[in-house]
Amino acid sequence: MVNSRVSVAIHILSLIATTNDSNQLTSEWIASSVNTNPVVIRRISSQLKKANLIASNAGVAGYQLVKEPKDITLLDIYKAVQAPEELFAIHDNPNPECAVGKKIQSTLDNVFQSVQRAMEDKLTEETLQDVLDQLFH
Amino acid sequence: MVNSRVSVAIHILSLIATTNDSNQLTSEWIASSVNTNPVVIRRISSQLKKANLIASNAGVAGYQLVKEPKDITLLDIYKAVQAPEELFAIHDNPNPECAVGKKIQSTLDNVFQSVQRAMEDKLTEETLQDVLDQLFH
DNA sequence: TATGTTGTAACTAATATGGTTACAAGTTGT
DNA sequence: ACAACTTGTAACCATATTAGTTACAACATA
Numbered sequence: 001m002v003n004s005r006v007s008v009a010i011h012i013l014s015l016i017a018t019t020n021d022s023n024q025l026t027s028e029w030i031a032s033s034v035n036t037n038p039v040v041i042r043r044i045s046s047q048l049k050k051a052n053l054i055a056s057n058a059g060v061a062g063y064q065l066v067k068e069p070k071d072i073t074l075l076d077i078y079k080a081v082q083a084p085e086e087l088f089a090i091h092d093n094p095n096p097e098c099a100v101g102k103k104i105q106s107t108l109d110n111v112f113q114s115v116q117r118a119m120e121d122k123l124t125e126e127t128l129q130d131v132l133d134q135l136f137h
Numbered sequence: 138m139v140n141s142r143v144s145v146a147i148h149i150l151s152l153i154a155t156t157n158d159s160n161q162l163t164s165e166w167i168a169s170s171v172n173t174n175p176v177v178i179r180r181i182s183s184q185l186k187k188a189n190l191i192a193s194n195a196g197v198a199g200y201q202l203v204k205e206p207k208d209i210t211l212l213d214i215y216k217a218v219q220a221p222e223e224l225f226a227i228h229d230n231p232n233p234e235c236a237v238g239k240k241i242q243s244t245l246d247n248v249f250q251s252v253q254r255a256m257e258d259k260l261t262e263e264t265l266q267d268v269l270d271q272l273f274h
Numbered sequence: 275t276a277t278g279t280t281g282t283a284a285c286t287a288a289t290a291t292g293g294t295t296a297c298a299a300g301t302t303g304t
Numbered sequence: 305a306c307a308a309c310t311t312g313t314a315a316c317c318a319t320a321t322t323a324g325t326t327a328c329a330a331c332a333t334a
Contacts, residue, residue, distance in 0.1 A: 002225045004226040033238045034232075034238070035229075089141040091148070100152050100272060108144055111211070122255035
């Protein structure tokens with residue numbers, strides 16, 4: 001299962017996108033909406049910052065979006081907080097002296113990549129704006 | 138990340154589909170191809186059996202496919218070994234007194250379900266036969 | 275009856291995850 | 305200058321998941 005960092009990241013970005021008073025947007029305030037520890041928020045915010053989705057300044061309260069919500073895809077968010085990780089794990093060291101074992105890894109790699117691409121294509125279709133629309137419809 | 142049980146399950150099914158001598162298909166022999174412990178094989182085989190993909194008899198060596206490889210989709214295999222589990226985790230207990238916190242779970246549930254459906258649709262397209270074709274092309 | 279198998283329970287080590295404490299470094303207002 | 309507050313990170317902890325392992329009951333077969 002994909003961990004909840006994606007979920008929390010979308011929550012954070014939704015708050016940033018919809019809160020006018022940037023001064024209010026402290027990690028502690030965000031944490032009280034997400035219901036977690038402020039450090040968890042700062043940790044994930046740090047990843048969103050490295051992915052160039054948000055901006056912030058050490059010492060000064062608040063975070064700002066770097067792009068329009070319609071230009072932030074869920075894949076952007078997914079990749080920001082997910083290690084550059086394959087969706088499916090493949091068992092290692094299958095027996096190369098077995099006809100199946102010899103080719104199973106490359107075969108599964110092909111298959112799983114196409115599945116992962118299908119998922120990522122869907123994540124690309126949906127933007128933060130779509131989430132905001134659903135949140136406030 | 139989706140654990141390696143899906144990967145191992147496909148390996149097991151490929152061996153069953155392509156090994157004529159059923160007597161050879163012991164959990165120990167399969168384990169030597171997968172490169173793991175026989176109990177791991179029996180554990181996953183047990184799940185495949187419950188999903189009605191393979192058959193076996195306690196005490197007698199071997200496993201048999203219940204369906205044709207072309208009629209076993211990768212989604213069948215995925216669901217057999219994966220707990221009936223959502224692809225994306227959603228953080229719990231967001232603050233209901235916050236406009237975002239109040240609706241984030243139902244919104245993310247919608248969004249993530251559509252993404253999961255895209256992945257499952259792709260898994261449905263590919264069958265064990267397709268894997269066999271790639272293994273022995 | 276001896277040998278070998280499947281099926282499972284139970285335990286273990288390794289790893290990932292989210293929560294937490296602590297603190298350095300920065301900003302701001304007085 | 306300094307007090308109060310913030311972000312950014314390192315470090316640690318408890319928990320859960322995972323795969324590997326040992327052990328053994330139940331069954332089949334020569």
